[in-house]
Amino acid sequence: MQLSRRDALAALSAAGVGSLAGCGAPVASGGTDGDGSGRTVTPNEDDDRRDDEFGGHELATMVAVAGTVYPSAVDGVEGFVRTYTDGRVDGDDAYRGGIAEAVATLDEYTEGLYDARYVDLSSEDRAEALAVMSVDDVDPHPHGTDPQRVRHYLVNELLFALYASPTGASLAGLENPPGHPGGVQSYREGPDR
C-alpha cells in the first residue's frame, strides 16, 4: 500500500497540527491535499537543502525507525515520514528539540552497542537495538527514561502518523479512523462496500 503526501497531511491533522480551516464543511475521503490540515505544510523537494535546515540526521533517523516499526506492506515511507515530520516540528521548537534529543539518545545507545549510529545499522540490527533498549516494553513519556523518550518521540510518533491516517488504518480495515474527518457515510457501510 502506497503512502502519499495526502496521508501525511491527514496524519498531521489527527496529530493536532493545524487550525479548523477545511473542517467547516463535510469532507469525504477525497478532496485536495490541503483538506483537513489547515496549516500549510510545504514539502521541500530538495532533501539536501532541507537536511541542512532541520536536522537531516534526525529526519534520516526517523525514516530508519519507520523502516523498523512500519509493516512491509507500505511503500513511500521516506516521503511520508519527511512530510509528516516537517509539519510536526514546524513552529514547535519544543517538539523539534524532543525529537533531536531522542535521536541523540538512540545514537548514543547504538554507538555503545554496535559502534555505529542508528541510521548506519542493518535493518536486523535496527530492530534488535529497539528491543534490547526495551523500547517495545515501556510506556511512552516525553520526560521519562531514555527508552520512554525514544518510544514517545520516535516510535509512537511514527506509529501514530501511520495508523491514525486513513491509508495506515485501512491496513486493518478502517478507512475513517478517529481523528480523521472522513465523513458520515463509511460507518453505514459493510466490509464489502
Next chain:
Amino acid sequence: MSDSHPEDGVDRSPFPRADVCVVGAGPAGALVAAEVAAAGHEVVVLDAGPRFDPDDRVERMERQLRPGADAPVWDIDPERDAYSSSGDRDYPLNAARVKGIGGTTLHWQGMVMRLHEQDFELRSSVGLGEDWPIDYDELRPYYAAAEEELSVSGAADNPFAPPREEPHPLPAFPPSYSDSLFAEACEAVGLATHSVPNARNSEPSDGASACVGYGTCKPVCPSGAKYEATRHVAAAETAGARVLDRVPVQRLEHDDAGDRVTAAVYATPDGEEHRQEAREFVVAAGGVETPRLLLLSESEAYPDGLANSSGLVGRYFMDHLFAGMGGTLDEPTRQKHVGFNTTESHQFYDRPDDSRTAIKLEFLNYAGPSPADIALSADTFGDELLDEIREGYGTHVAMGALVEQLPRRENRIRLDPSRTDGHGNPVPDVVWGVDATTRRTIERANEIQRGVLEELGVDIGWTVGPDNTGPAYHHMGTTRMGTDPTESVVNPQLRTHDLSNLTLAGSSVFVTGGAMNPTLTIAALSLKAADHIVERL
C-alpha cells in the same frame, strides 16, 4: 471602576446596572442568559473557568488520541477543582466535568432524550422515588424549544418515547452497519430498537458544520457539529450580555431580611474580590458546585447554607450507573468510524412495578480499540504489529446501558472543612453509594445484554455489572424541586423557597433522574426558568 487583568487585558469589573447575574456558563446558564438578554435585559455571566480558544480543538483531540500526552483534554486546575470522595464508592469527580465557557458540553457525548411521562410521577405510579411537582405536559413545550435550541437530529421511530408534537429539527443519523448486525438478534429476543436523538448536526445548521466524522465526539468535537453551550454564550453576548471567565464566585450575599440575594462575590485572576449586584440571580453551576456555592454562602440568617431552610441542599445526589457487555464476532463489525451511537432501545425504560428502576439500552459504534490505540501500546513492531492490529481491531461489538439511581438522602454533596481550594473555600465532598435496587437493575440490564449478544453469537469478553459499575457523570438532585418548602429547595418556577430572586437552573433541581442523559431536560428547565425570570423583571 476597571480591573483589566494584566495577563489578557480583559476587564472583569462588575457591571453597574445588571438585571440578572448568572453563575455558570454551561448549557443551563448559557440558555438562561441568551433568553433573558434577548428579552432586552442586562445580563452578566460569571464562570470559574477559562474561555477556551476554538482553534485549539484539534490539538485537544490529539491529547485524546495519543496515550502518553502529558496534558488532559480539558484543563484541570488542581487547586480550583480539588474535591473529596468519602462515600461507599469512590467518585472521580474531575473525570468528565469541564469548568469554562461552555461547561461540560465541551466534553459531552451529545445524547438528548426527553424524560418519560412516568419519570414525573414515579411515586404515585409504581411507589418509587418521588413525584415531580410538574408533569410531562408542562415541560413538553420546553422540550420542543430545547430541541430547536440544540439543533437535535432525531426521528419519530421510537415507540416508547413520550408524545411529541413536531419532528426533530434535523433528520436522525441513519443506523450503522453494526446496528444492522444487531437487528436480527434483537428481533429474535423480542427487543425493539430505534434511532437516537443526537445534539450534533446531521446537516449544517445555523452556521455550524454538519458532522464530518472525526470520531472523537467525547471528549472533543473539532468540527463544531456537536452542540456546545458556547453557541448560546455567543447568542447572549450578541444580545448584549457580558460574560466573564476565570471569575469563580466565592459566595452569595443577601439583604438583612434574608429575602433577596444582593450580590455575587467573585474573585478575579489577580486575587481581588468584587461584588456583582443584580435584581435576579441564577446559579447554574451543575449538581455539585451549585449546592456547594449555597453551602459556602452561610450567614446568620442561613447558618446551614443559603436557601437551605429545608436542610436538603446537597442531599439526594444521584447519577446514572453504567452497565455494559461486549466481545467479538467472527466477522467485521466496522467500529470506530464515528464517535456516537445510532441505535438504542427504551423498551425497558418504564418501570413495571417497584422491582427495578429505569434502563436505557445502547448499541455502541465505537467498541474495542482503534488501530492506533493498539499500535501505541504494542510490544511488537513491523509486520508482527500489523498482524496484532488486524487481530485486535474490527470484530468488536458492545452494548451499554444507563441505569437509574433513586434519590437517597444519604447520597449527598457536602463541604469538606479539612481541605480547601485555591481561595481557601472548603472543597466539595461527594458522598455516594449504590443501593440494592440499583444493583438489581444493573443485573437486569446485563441479563438483557447477554441475551442479545448470545443470540448474535458474540464471544463475550467483558461485562460491567453491579460490582464494577461506575457513574455516567450526570450530577443530579442536590437542590430538588417541590412545592413543600420543608421537602425541597426550589419551587416549580425553579426559584428557591427561601429567597425570592434566586433561581437554580440545571440538573440539581431534578427530583428523580430517570435513565435518560440529562442535558435536554436541563435545557428545557432552563428555558422554563428564563420565562419566569423575564415575567418577574
